[in-house]
Amino acid sequence: MNVQDFLISPGEACKRSGPHDKIVLSSRVRLARNLKGAPFPGHAKKAERVKSLDVLLPAVSGLPQLAPKPFAEPLDKLSAQDKQILVERHLISREHAAKGAGSGLVLNAEESFCIMVNEEDHLRMQALRPGLQLKQAWLALDGLDSALQERVEFAFHTQYGYLTACPTNLGTGIRVSAMLHLPGLVLAEQINQIIQAVNKLGLAVRGLYGEGTEALGNIFQVSNQQTLGESESEIVERLNKVLLQVIEHEENARLSQIEKKPKVLLNHIGRAYGILAHAHSISSKETMNLLSLLRLGVDLNLFADLPKALVDELFLLSQPAHLQLRVPDKLDAEQRDSLRADMLRERLRSVQPPDAGKLGAKAE
Amino acid sequence: MQCQVCKKSPATVHLTQIIENQVKKVDLCEACAKEKGVNDPTGFSLADLLLGLGASQKMEEANTATGAEVVCKHCGFTQADFKKSGRLGCSECYHVFADGLDALLKGMHKGTHHRGKVPPSVRKVVNQEARLAKLEAALKAAIAKEDFETAATLRDEIKQAKKALQSA
Numbered sequence: 385m386n387v388q389d390f391l392i393s394p395g396e397a398c399k400r401s402g403p404h405d406k407i408v409l410s411s412r413v414r415l416a417r418n419l420k421g422a423p424f425p426g427h428a429k430k431a432e433r434v435k436s437l438d439v440l441l442p443a444v445s446g447l448p449q450l451a452p453k454p455f456a457e458p459l460d461k462l463s464a465q466d467k468q469i470l471v472e473r474h475l476i477s478r479e480h481a482a483k484g485a486g487s488g489l490v491l492n493a494e495e496s497f498c499i500m501v502n503e504e505d506h507l508r509m510q511a512l513r514p515g516l517q518l519k520q521a522w523l524a525l526d527g528l529d530s531a532l533q534e535r536v537e538f539a540f541h542t543q544y545g546y547l548t549a550c551p552t553n554l555g556t557g558i559r560v561s562a563m564l565h566l567p568g569l570v571l572a573e574q575i576n577q578i579i580q581a582v583n584k585l586g587l588a589v590r591g592l593y594g595e596g597t598e599a600l601g602n603i604f605q606v607s608n609q610q611t612l613g614e615s616e617s618e619i620v621e622r623l624n625k626v627l628l629q630v631i632e633h634e635e636n637a638r639l640s641q642i643e644k645k646p647k648v649l650l651n652h653i654g655r656a657y658g659i660l661a662h663a664h665s666i667s668s669k670e671t672m673n674l675l676s677l678l679r680l681g682v683d684l685n686l687f688a689d690l691p692k693a694l695v696d697e698l699f700l701l702s703q704p705a706h707l708q709l710r711v712p713d714k715l716d717a718e719q720r721d722s723l724r725a726d727m728l729r730e731r732l733r734s735v736q737p738p739d740a741g742k743l744g745a746k747a748e
Numbered sequence: 749m750q751c752q753v754c755k756k757s758p759a760t761v762h763l764t765q766i767i768e769n770q771v772k773k774v775d776l777c778e779a780c781a782k783e784k785g786v787n788d789p790t791g792f793s794l795a796d797l798l799l800g801l802g803a804s805q806k807m808e809e810a811n812t813a814t815g816a817e818v819v820c821k822h823c824g825f826t827q828a829d830f831k832k833s834g835r836l837g838c839s840e841c842y843h844v845f846a847d848g849l850d851a852l853l854k855g856m857h858k859g860t861h862h863r864g865k866v867p868p869s870v871r872k873v874v875n876q877e878a879r880l881a882k883l884e885a886a887l888k889a890a891i892a893k894e895d896f897e898t899a900a901t902l903r904d905e906i907k908q909a910k911k912a913l914q915s916a
């Protein structure tokens with residue numbers, strides 16, 4: 385089966401909702417695991433990688449947690465475009481997308497579990513949830529991991545815990561992360577302070593899109609860096625606490641912008657709407673930044689007929705591989721910018737401009 | 749400022765992170781940042797970078813103190829391989845390169861001992877060890893009370909428990 389037929393459509397995928405999803409787009413927990421005795425994928429010969437894949441693909445895809453009928457295929461069955469789509473959906477890493485024979489993917493129908501086989505480790509298992517649901521994601525993944533451990537034996541060391549290719553993942557092998565939309569803190573120019581404060585707690589913050597430290601679309605990812613010396617639930621709990629504080633800071637930043645600089649805020653959101661709904665050529669970078677402002681406008685109830693799910697869908701549909709799906713011939717950058725603008729105009733055609741009078745009105 | 753990886757191009761990407769009250773800084777050029785996955789939110793961790801840049805030195809010093817280069821017999825991985833990739837070759841490598849590992853992990857993690865989830869097979873052993881210790885304590889107490897009948901039963905149970913532990 386083609387992975388693109390298996391995937392939930394962008395429109396449906398973006399309708400999923402969760403706690404605090406005005407600010408927290410999604411939660412993710414990842415566990416790194418390796419087979420006992422087999423060389424790690426990065427050091428394994430192709431035949432050895434194929435051998436571990438042959439053990440893991442059936443073992444994982446048969447887990448009751450993934451029923452019914454997960455997508456389970458070796459990566460050489462996927463086209464470059466398929467893999468790029470999966471990256472843009474945040475289901476696999478770019479590193480994994482670069483792999484072929486000897487690596488694989490298992491994804492359940494709900495897209496709440498996605499397991500990469502032979503990425504940097506034999507297994508990179510992920511549980512994904514909309515909104516802030518780190519604990520739920522951890523519990524779900526813990527269950528899946530335990531069920532899998534009845535079928536295969538993982539490399540484990542009494543002092544170091546679960547053994548991973550890179551010592552940075554040693555111990556629990558856990559990476560807990562959340563994707564945050566923080567336009568308020570960016571507009572209030574408080575974002576750097578927040579990033580520094582979060583860094584001091586041993587957590588990493590980075591922009592989800594964009595080069596270097598730039599964060600396009602005001603979307604940031606916060607995650608733990610340390611995996612050894614603390615239990616999984618302690619790590620989950622610590623990140624959760626920090627995120628609740630970041631959410632509070634973002635909410636306060638939005639409120640103070642409404643109070644102190646309503647004109648500036650309305651100007652940003654009105655221009656974002658104007659350009660997105662009327663441009664004939666628009667770069668990916670500009671699109672992301674303007675969609676962020678549009679999403680902020682939705683959160684502030686400025687739009688009568690614009691659902692948040694549509695804005696989130698446009699984030700996805702504006703990505704290069706998703707745009708390429710619309711046409712058979714390979715797009716160059718210029719054509720992509722023009723196609724992106726066409727798509728945005730079409731999807732925003734019936735959306736009314738923001739209503740400035742609604743600013744500051746209590747949300748229902 | 750020069751890129752710390754290629755030592756050629758000027759550094760334009762600057763990263764700072766505080767781990768255990770130590771400020772760690774990395775300066776990279778655009779190309780190296782990209783290659784190291786700094787732009788990939790799912791793949792990058794600063795510790796990874798630091799590891800490739802110098803932390804492996806500690807391990808190297810410890811492991812080459814004996815003179816000969818250390819090689820993992822199981823997978824053929826060498827110290828030089830680790831320095832190059834910042835990754836190990838197989839689970840056995842953790843025993844082979846153990847000497848410098850604690851120093852390396854100290855700068856990287858909260859602690860050097862795992863405190864999380866344990867596989868069921870290991871949990872079984874831990875439970876059996878706990879049971880054995882309990883039985884041995886009970887035996888001591890029985891002997892002290894000169895309750896030889898109980899002591900005999902306990903000895904049998906200890907024998908069984910030891911056997912089970914060996915087969916696990």
Ligand SMILES: [Zn+2]
Pocket residue numbers: 751752753754755756757776777778779780781
């Ligand atoms: Zn460089």
Ligand SMILES: [Zn+2]
Pocket residue numbers: 820821822823824825837838839840841
């Ligand atoms: Zn090895």
